[in-house]
Amino acid sequence: MPLPEIMIAVMWIGLTAYALFGGADFGGGIWDLLAGGAVSGQRQRALVEHSIGPVWEANHVWLIFVIVLMWTGIPSVFAAVASTLYIPLTLAALGIIGRGAAFAFRKVSTELWQRRLFGATFAFSSVATPFFLGTAAGAIASGRVPPGIARGDLVGSWLNPTSLVAGALAVGTAAYLASVYLARDAQRTGDAALTEAFRNRALGCGIVVGALSAAGLLVLRADAPALFTELTTGRAMPLLLLSVAAGLASLALLWNRSYLAVRLTAALAVTGLLWGWGVGQYPTLLPGVMLREAAATSTVLAATLGALAVGALLLLPSLWWLYATFQREHTAPPKS
Amino acid sequence: MFALIDVNPADLGAARMQMALSLGWHIVIACLGVGMPAITLLAEWRGHRTGDVHYRLLARRWARALGVLFAVGAVSGTILSFEMGLLWPGLMGVYGEVIGLPFALEGIAFFIEAIFLGIYLYAWDRLPPVAHLLSGIPIVLAGVASAFFVVTANAWMQQPTGFDMRNGRIVAVDPWAAMFNPATPPQTTHMILAAFMVAGYGMASVYAVAMLRGRRDRYHRLGLLLPLTVAAIVTPVQIGVGDWAARFVADNQPVKLAAMEGVFETQRGVPLHLGGIAVDGELRYALEIPYGLSLLAHWKPDAEIIGLNHTPPADRPPVNVVHWAFQIMVGLGFALLALAAWLAVTWRRRRDLPDSPWFPRAVAVSGVAAVLALEAGWVVTEVGRQPWIVYGVLRTAQAVNPAPGLVYGFVLVTAVYLVLTVATVYVLRRLARDVPVPIAPQERDVTDYRVT
Ligand code: HDD
């Protein structure tokens, strides 16, 4: 594969990782929001906190990775997207501040009013951030970001049918992934009631997300016919089918309480959707802008991709150690 | 003169203020993120070697604060990556690929940092002590590396190299040459040392305040001594490196140097100006040290210094801001050197902290002083580069997002940062006042749950 294609594929891998891991962290925040009163929701919130705690920062880095790769690999597209969509992206950025900071603050707070205040901030920004990021994705998918700097409609570009569906889909996907992951986490702690609660949510959420995706396709047909055609009859169709099949399988697995397997299929359903979009839109990035014209010079791409490859050699063993450390049965009792 | 094509000056001002606010905020946390892990590891290592429980407690207490600081650092840094595009699309759309490499490398460093921080904080008691200590080392290395990488990008904005343009389009890039541009060595060194000074003096201040309130036990004395020693060792080196940075500016960014020193007329044998205000094209009320500037900048008493009048007014940075920021940084640098010398002399004489009540008072303000010096230094660098965003290549006004309404974004961001500041300070103060940490920082979060 030539360098621009490799670069965009690596970027899309980063985006997928962010959706699957970072997205689930946002979803955790959404369930935190819906967990109920401070006392009745306490178990759920503790589970969310426990599951997100050690990993959310690492998960969050995927977003930075995507942004940096975007301005390095396709700088003019980055500039066009950021300048036209600066309203939803500013709001998403503020949501990121609220989410991360409030989560960390809540963790170390002891008094109820503080935990409530930080918890509410954490939870609300967990809904807002994926929504605004989703509207931005919808703007790009429906071709509403023209090339050039701030050439698009500052409001209409992200307040339109495709963007709204995409925003809702992002929130729904985040909540769905989180409930699927959390069901398994709850099962591992041996809390049957909590496991059931997340199973039911995952089932409900899965149906809603499926319906939203179908609605999204209809909107695309009217709003972005080219992408719609690719998705339903063109290159991207296999990916769409994969996503649908994985989504249906997930429902069945959830019904069966196969919580480990459903993690895989749920992730596959989301991955199919994202790659379907990517493949459907390739090689057009923005209206009239092809990947090859927008890509950075080959020296830059080669240096960056090379650096990332070397970095991966460092990262993979480290990640392995992170997960291994937390999966191992610990024997040392806490000492002071 | 250059025309501001339909960019509203208020929006340009708002974008610049917003960038300055979010950078100036992030950098304080980032310095703690670079310096604090090293100092924490030092305490943990001393505790392991000597068995002194105070060191161990200090390490745990600091690690707990680190957990909060890293979260805040990560989110405030993410905003910056957004803002590079939201506010400066004219810069990123063309030159994003030139400075992309250090940011990609920085991304790797962030991953390493986040992964090992997860291990360090959440597995304190389940790793053997030495393995736990070792798990902290990548955090230190990655922190220093990320500071290095991001500052190379800024250094490139001061000394743009490594690319060819034709008709406003980039046609060839040497990303390594861009990263290792001539400004990189002095700037990155100066910045990394500054991070250790901010962390060292800042941590020591907390314990100095406690000592002023009468808590003079071993725990508090060690909490003051260890970070203060680190900072005190770094300070003289930092002043040397500052001199290197200044001579670099003198050679490569003469307009910035002239603004730093308030020199308007090009001449030989230029004095060093202390204080003073620039009014109507001359520096008034300044104390002059004869030949000082020529000597410092070029090692020769009669060296020529190019004055601001050499440059058209539209191309000059605001003199008073740059001049005063420079004075503040240098003044505070020497004040901190005096504090470091005081500690060193007393310690050599009697292996103890100075007795004078002025000592804890001075240490208590040293953290603020280091932060002020840091911010002042960045004002020199960034305001002194104006009106260029990429020195000599691209103007700030050409780079800004021309979309209307940036002012509202600025207001919103300022409000969020105000709340964030209040909450961060509040939470950190509570952490400092909490009962001594019983078990490892985040460990309970893990041990409450059985892992199957
Ligand atoms: C604790 C912080 C601190 C202290 C004590 C000093 N500096 Fe500094 N200085 C910085 C923190 C800093 C900084 C914030 O880190 C800067 C901004 C950009 C950079 O690379 O370093 C900086 C920039 C900076 C620049 C501008 C570099 C440029 O524009 O490229 C010069 C000329 C100096 N410094 C010189 C000095 C001198 C002569 C000092 C002697 C007392 C000094 N600094 C102390």
Ligand code: HEM
């Ligand atoms: C973290 C420490 C830093 C601080 C405190 C800082 C400070 C500032 C300030 C005060 C301004 C406004 C200048 C003016 O408008 O007159 C500014 C602008 C800017 N800085 Fe920095 N800076 C820092 C590091 C960096 C780094 C590492 C980069 C690049 C990677 C960078 C990129 C920019 C850009 C793009 C602008 C906006 C354009 C401009 O005003 O020139 N800064 N910064």
Ligand code: HEM
């Ligand atoms: C001289 C200036 C800077 C220094 C020394 C610095 C250093 C650091 C360090 C050490 C961290 C991780 C530690 C922590 O979170 O506390 C961090 C986080 C971050 N910084 Fe900066 N930074 C600087 C400026 C910038 C700029 C200009 C940008 C973006 C354009 C940026 C983007 C980020 C991001 C995205 C993170 C979050 C990484 C994560 O999720 O862990 N930083 N910075």
